[in-house]
Amino acid sequence: MKSAKHKVLHPVAGRPMLLHLLSSIAELDPERQVVVVGAGRDQVEAAVAGTGAVIAVQEQQLGTGHAVAQAHDALAGFAGDILILYGDVPLVRPETMRAMLDRLNLGDELRAVVLGFRPEDAGAYGRIITNGQGIIGKMVEYKDADAAERAVTLCNSGLMAVRSTDLFVLLDKIGNNNAAGEYYLPDIIMLPGTQSAVIETEAWEVAGVNSRAEQAVIEAAWQDRRRSEAMRDGATLIAPETVFFAYDTALGRDVVIEPNVVFGPSVTVADNVVIRAFSHLEGATIGTGAEIGPYARLRPGAKIGAKAKVGNFVEVKKAELGEGAKVNHLSYIGDASIGTGANIGAGTITCNYDGFFKYKTEIGAGAFIGSNSALVAPVKIGEGAIVGAGSVVTQEVEADALCLVRPVQEGKPGWAARFRAKMQARKAAK
Structure with a gap:
């Protein structure tokens, strides 16, 4: 070897x-x-x-x-x-x-x-x-x-x-x-x-293994049989040859797995789940009717509730999403709990690590987190609360409250045109 x-x-x-x-x-x-x-x-x-x-x-x-x-x-x-x-x-x-x-x-x-x-x-x-x-x-x-x-x-x-x-x-x-x-x-x-x-x-x-090449042959043979078992037991694999299972992957019935999905160890998938293309899952539990991906990454400790959604370019680590919760785009959710029906806007980050320790973010049921928000843990967002887009939240947000953490917008009419003219003149003089 x-x-x-x-x-x-x-x-x-x-x-x-x-x-x-x-x-x-x-x-x-x-x-x-x-x-x-x-x-x-x-x-x-x-x-x-x-x-x-x-x-x-x-x-x-x-x-x-x-x-x-x-x-x-x-x-x-x-x-x-x-x-x-x-x-x-x-x-x-x-x-x-x-x-x-x-x-x-x-x-x-x-x-x-x-x-x-x-x-x-x-x-x-x-x-x-x-x-x-x-x-x-x-x-x-x-x-x-x-x-x-x-x-x-x-x-x-x-x-x-x-x-x-x-x-x-x-x-x-x-x-x-x-x-x-x-x-x-x-x-x-x-x-x-x-x-x-x-x-x-x-x-x-x-078949025995005495080289990396023979190891790859064994892996391919194992995967082929596991794919066949998965389809026999009621899962749909759109492109079976592109899906890779771990030794202990557990799938429910009527699961749909799109192309280029990789399962690491310790993944359990309930019935009627859709796992979209180019997703990677390890150490995760996925509830009935949930949707994952495309291009999602579930890391160990991810618990995705029934009918929840983890969308494209979203990473979830040691976090629990309640039933119907949504994290649809471009987000990192780590060391967190997200309540039933909560919506996490695009670009949201749970800031869970200070370089020494990990901290938890708690988001209540029905809360709405606006796009491009940073939630600096430890922090709690109450049920039904709304966090405005672009906020950096460092303190608790009460239930049903609105949280805005950003400067007042200021407009200067004509400034952009004057700036361009000034810079173009400076460039022409050189």
Whole structure:
């Protein structure tokens, strides 16, 4: 990845790859979770804090079999089934994990179940040779395969399900008599006296990430599926390929999303919301029938009430808009509460930061804030109050009051014509 960040912590849809995997695993309610890590332990340990996973360290990098063996102490006393997964293969579904475990326990005394797939181009993947009934006769690396074996399209993903009573016994039996001098996990399948089976899944589910380019491919695949889910569940995406979701985006029914909308993490959208083009949303909650954008930005803590409107070139941060409130144009609303039906004029700014601390602006229901106003927090605008355009408000405005903060307008007849004549004469004299 050419990065200071550990590979498995690079994100897909706003979430580190490893956490995608652990989230899927959590749906199986595992008794134990062990993350085997070599370099970058501190990063990984911090990332999995709170997930229930424990860290096992592979001090020397001696192959995949050696890596799995490092989980031995963390699994001491465990009697059950073990799934072996990879942190850079993040899209494996809980249903597939469950299918692997179910096949392991079908009753035909398997030692292991391997997850296979059939890519469009089998290329240099290891091949799985079966008896036609899913029982593995041979697993062979591409470089060691003959022409007939290379013609097989069933490939090895490396993911396995193994009984705890078998795993470490089998690992003790494999050697490292190969070109790399490493202990390969797939070698446990070919040990004498063992029988293993393969189940298949789609290639996208076991796609791995070893570069930024492969990360982009995984991201694109994830987004394509999420867009399809959104439309299947009742949202309209005008140009689906231009909409980008986060891993936890929640959409109601009859939501309309126009082109070039980006969702960051933690966005919840209720029914009948319209999100117009070129909007960016993160950490926001949007109520029923609200309208967002175009060119709107909702930042964390934005709570948009039912039928409220956040218009073009408006930014909202840690602020709540009541039902039917409107912020239609060219405004920044931060650390604020805006009451039901209030109207915020174009160019209004809540001045919430003094360089050291943040302060709150409170605007009552039905209030009207004139265009190009600056509300210097902390400040309260009462219900039904009107703030005249161009005001700089620094003190509380009572309910139903008019607030004007600007000098008296003065007109000087003919001044502009006299000024132009004077300046033109000065310019001509040079």
